[in-house]
Amino acid sequence: VKMVSVGVDVGGTNIVAGKVNRGSIVKISTRKTEASKGKKAVFNNLVGAIRDVLDKSVTEIGIGHPGPLDIKRGVIGNAVNLPMKGMALREMIHKEFSLPTKLDNDANCFALGEAMYGKGKGKSTVLGMTLGTGVGSGLVLNGKIFHGRSNALELGHTSIDFNGRKARCGNTGCLERYASTVGLRESAKEYGFKITDGEQIAGMARKGNPIAKKIWKEFGMFLGVGLANFANTFDPDIIIIGGNITRSWDLFSKQAISEMKKRALFTPCPVVKSTLKNAAVVGAAAL
Numbered sequence: 449v450k451m452v453s454v455g456v457d458v459g460g461t462n463i464v465a466g467k468v469n470r471g472s473i474v475k476i477s478t479r480k481t482e483a484s485k486g487k488k489a490v491f492n493n494l495v496g497a498i499r500d501v502l503d504k505s506v507t508e509i510g511i512g513h514p515g516p517l518d519i520k521r522g523v524i525g526n527a528v529n530l531p532m533k534g535m536a537l538r539e540m541i542h543k544e545f546s547l548p549t550k551l552d553n554d555a556n557c558f559a560l561g562e563a564m565y566g567k568g569k570g571k572s573t574v575l576g577m578t579l580g581t582g583v584g585s586g587l588v589l590n591g592k593i594f595h596g597r598s599n600a601l602e603l604g605h606t607s608i609d610f611n612g613r614k615a616r617c618g619n620t621g622c623l624e625r626y627a628s629t630v631g632l633r634e635s636a637k638e639y640g641f642k643i644t645d646g647e648q649i650a651g652m653a654r655k656g657n658p659i660a661k662k663i664w665k666e667f668g669m670f671l672g673v674g675l676a677n678f679a680n681t682f683d684p685d686i687i688i689i690g691g692n693i694t695r696s697w698d699l700f701s702k703q704a705i706s707e708m709k710k711r712a713l714f715t716p717c718p719v720v721k722s723t724l725k726n727a728a729v730v731g732a733a734a735l
């Protein structure tokens with residue numbers, strides 16, 4: 449029987465820690481990541497966020513951190529938006545709190561949270577995706593995260609246009625360069641707009657701006673191309689999409705799903721919006 453755990457979602461902007469009892473967050477803390485201040489500052493903020501919610505009832509800690517990671521050793525790889533490369537984070541948190549500690553990819557934690565307590569509950573193959581600054585994803589098979597050797601399911605780096613936008617990973621046309629905030633910014637720029645986040649372009653679209661509407665339609669199409677590939681590859685029971693950009697779900701989901709259906713070899717599974725709050729924190733606690 450699972451006891452009370454602390455789950456942590458380490459993001460580029462915020463670190464969210466929750467005390468979680470059987471899938472329910474009973475206490476939560478958000479601290480600034482302060483990634484620009486370097487490794488030590490981020491580690492201290494992470495420890496602080498855990499301390500905010502920790503008490504004697506907690507028996508274990510789970511941490512979700514952006515990849516790549518060395519899952520077996522619990523070491524952070526070359527994560528783009530965080531300065532933690534090479535840090536043996538699992539061991540350091542274990543030493544700090546003397547509690548069993550697990551480390552996994554943040555998007556894997558999102559998928560696990562959804563599979564156990566969200567819209568994937570009771571389903572055997574659950575694909576979770578997060579659309580935010582970038583695109584994260586995780587696959588949960590019969591309650592277990594699929595890791596491959598360590599870093600499977602980097603679906604944000606599958607190419608949807610092999611002659612497309614240059615990506616920092618060395619590839620071109622990565623899904624992440626289209627179906628994310630970074631992608632929206634780039635699309636807006638191509639139409640002569642300067643935006644900082646998806647909310648701006650969503651506001652314009654809702655007021656009827658035809659170009660803003662077109663940008664969201666294209667966003668849906670790009671995502672749909674990816675979804676068709678993922679449906680053909682994994683044929684999951686459900687695809688659950690979370691992240692900031694799902695605030696604009698009404699502006700892109702229809703296009704994404706119709707594009708997926710048009711391209712997939714067989715009738716693909718349902719694609720739904722995540723409604724589980726802090727799914728990555730809940731999933732990290734369930735590690």
Ligand SMILES: [Zn+2]
Nearest residue numbers: 605615617622
């Ligand atoms: Zn890439």
